[in-house]
Each structure stands twice: as C-alpha cells, then as structure tokens.
Amino acid sequence: MASSPSDQRGPIPVKIVVAGGFGVGKTTFVGAISEIEPLRSEAIITEASVGVDELFADATKTRTTVAMDFGRISLNNGLILYLFGTPGQSRFHFMWNELARGAVGAVVLVDTRRIEACFAAIDFFEQRGTPFVVAINTFDGLRMHDIEEVRSALRLSPGVPIKYCDARVRVDVQGLLVAVAEHALRRAKPAGIGPTETKTNVEMAKSAPPV
Amino acid sequence: MIRPYTMTGGRSGTGLPKFALEALVAATPFGLRTKREFRWEVASIIELTRMETAVVELAALLNVPIGVVRVLIADLFDQGAVTIIDPPSEAIAGDDGHADLLQKVLDGIKSL
Numbered sequence: 001m002a003s004s005p006s007d008q009r010g011p012i013p014v015k016i017v018v019a020g021g022f023g024v025g026k027t028t029f030v031g032a033i034s035e036i037e038p039l040r041s042e043a044i045i046t047e048a049s050v051g052v053d054e055l056f057a058d059a060t061k062t063r064t065t066v067a068m069d070f071g072r073i074s075l076n077n078g079l080i081l082y083l084f085g086t087p088g089q090s091r092f093h094f095m096w097n098e099l100a101r102g103a104v105g106a107v108v109l110v111d112t113r114r115i116e117a118c119f120a121a122i123d124f125f126e127q128r129g130t131p132f133v134v135a136i137n138t139f140d141g142l143r144m145h146d147i148e149e150v151r152s153a154l155r156l157s158p159g160v161p162i163k164y165c166d167a168r169v170r171v172d173v174q175g176l177l178v179a180v181a182e183h184a185l186r187r188a189k190p191a192g193i194g195p196t197e198t199k200t201n202v203e204m205a206k207s208a209p210p211v
Numbered sequence: 212m213i214r215p216y217t218m219t220g221g222r223s224g225t226g227l228p229k230f231a232l233e234a235l236v237a238a239t240p241f242g243l244r245t246k247r248e249f250r251w252e253v254a255s256i257i258e259l260t261r262m263e264t265a266v267v268e269l270a271a272l273l274n275v276p277i278g279v280v281r282v283l284i285a286d287l288f289d290q291g292a293v294t295i296i297d298p299p300s301e302a303i304a305g306d307d308g309h310a311d312l313l314q315k316v317l318d319g320i321k322s323l
Binding site (some may be wrong): 010011012013014015033037039042043044060065070072073075076077078079080082083084098099101102131174177178182184185188 | 232233235265271272277299309313316317318319320321322
C-alpha cells in the first residue's frame with residue numbers, strides 16, 4: 001500500500017543558499033561544515049530554458065550542463081540542513097530561483113578584490129525578499145577593508161548583517177549560518193506585535209518611526 | 212554509462228510533480244521488498260533511500276542529471292516504492308515566515 005507524504009513523520013529538510021561570484025569560496029564554505037564531502041549535482045538545461053524541468057523539451061536548442069555543489073548537516077532536532085552553492089556564472093542565474101524557493105535565507109560571499117562579482121547575488125536576494133547576510137571572505141587572514149566601507153561599496157541597506165569569515169574555518173561558517181537564521185527570524189516576526197518582539201535597539205533605531 | 216534518455220524511457224519529466232531539490236526520498240517497506248523487480252538504477256534509488264536522502268543527493272550519488280532522477284523518483288512514488296518528504300513551505304522565510312521553524316533551525320545550528 002502506497003503511503004502519502006503526510007503519513008510519515010521523518011526529518012524535515014531545510015536549506016540555506018551560499019552565493020557569490022565564481023571562485024569566491026562557496027564550495028570551501030560548504031565543505032567546512034558539511035557532514036559529507038560536498039557533492040556535485042548537475043542539471044541539463046537548454047540555453048533558452050527557464051528551468052531545469054524544461055530539459056529535453058526541444059531537441060533543437062543547445063543543451064548545456066549546470067553544476068552546483070551542496071552539503072548536508074543533520075541538526076540535533078530532526079532537521080536536515082542542506083547548503084547549496086549557487087552556480088557562479090551569471091548565465092545560470094535562473095537556477096537561483098529554484099535554489100532560493102523555500103530557503104531559510106542566503107549567505108553572499110564577498111571577495112574584496114573582486115567586489116563586483118557579488119552584485120548580481122545581492123540584487124537577486126533583495127528583489128526576491130530572501131533574507132541574506134554578507135560574508136567577507138578573509139582568504140589570507142587579512143581584514144583589508146573596514147566592514148562599513150564594504151557595506152557602503154555594496155550599497156547594502158542598514159538591516160543587512162555583514163561579517164568577516166574565513167570560509168575554511170568551521171566556527172566562522174557556523175557563525176554565518178547562525179546569522180542567516182537570526183536574520184530570517186527577525187524578518188518573520190512582524191515588528192511591534194506581541195510579547196515576542198526581539199528587535200534590538202539598533203534595529204529599532206533603523207526602522208521607520210512609529211506613526 | 213547509461214544515457215539519461217534510456218533510463219527514463221525517453222521521457223523528459225515535463226508535467227510531473229516538481230520535487231524540490233532538498234525534498235527527502237524514503238524507501239517504503241513495499242519498495243524494499245520488491246526492489247529486485249525494478250531496473251538496477253531504479254533499484255539503487257530504493258537502496259540509497261533506506262535512510263532519507265534528498266533528491267539532489269540521489270542525482271549526485273547516481274551521477275545523473277537532476278531532471279532524470281526526478282522522473283525516476285516520480286515513477287517510484289507512483290508505485291508506492293518511496294515516499295517524499297517535502298520541505299516545509301515555499302515561504303519559510305520572508306515577511307510571512309514560519310517563526311517556530313526558523314527558531315528550530317537557529318537552535319539546531321547553534322548546537323552544532
């Protein structure tokens with residue numbers, strides 16, 4: 001007898017997207033905390049396609065393969081957290097919709113030597129309303145740029161968290177994932193309603209003045 | 212190497228339910244009992260999903276494109292050989308997000 005999904009209580013899958021330019025360290029970031037070696041999966045797409053399920057739809061169109069790396073973390077409360085690295089090349093941005101759908105939020109990794117490489121990701125998550133935090137990858141351990149300088153260069157709104165991170169270091173990556181979940185949680189609670197209000201003073205100061 | 216077309220009988224997956232990349236697939240007792248009756252690549256999905264395994268993981272482990280694995284999973288689901296555990300919702304985050312679930316995510320990551 002077949003069972004429907006609702007018949008079974010199992011682990012719940014959730015995901016966080018890791019975005020940024022090509023070569024910025026997304027797979028390193030995923031690998032630093034994943035319980036499995038990051039895996040790579042591929043989708044075959046047509047150049048004119050708008051989604052992976054269009055594959056094989058029209059044999060005359062050029063087919064290409066888009067790859068993404070991902071990792072898995074089993075949390076101790078029945079959740080399985082998947083981390084998805086976005087395909088870096090801009091021609092695969094349509095894949096980001098599928099990745100962002102239902103995501104807790106996103107990390108945008110920034111290499112300050114090529115800061116413009118993350119503009120597309122920031123635009124995408126802003127427009128989509130996906131909660132995201134910005135992580136400045138300190139490849140060589142150097143913090144060459146002041147956080148507020150980077151915030152201003154990226155034209156980030158004041159509410160977007162921005163932190164340093166060494167994508168190779170597990171505790172840094174964990175801190176970023178905590179920041180994503182906290183940011184998503186703040187956004188999920190309507191401001192000013194109920195006793196569960198948890199906005200900090202800083203955020204209160206940055207929100208619109210009360211009417 | 213089996214061509215993806217061959218594995219899906221030439222079907223493209225259009226019109227099938229679109230499982231999320233992170234949706235979990237779990238073999239049913241029926242699936243485990245009858246897996247020898249399936250083609251080997253389909254049987255290996257049943258074997259891999261003794262423990263819940265995401266759609267995207269199956270694609271990577273079997274080294275086939277995501278669209279192909281979705282077709283195979285849809286077949287197995289239709290025959291009752293696997294169940295699908297969907298992710299909570301489209302709108303977990305954002306302005307109408309699920310605070311309870313997000314709190315669980317936060318707690319879980321903190322305790323890693």
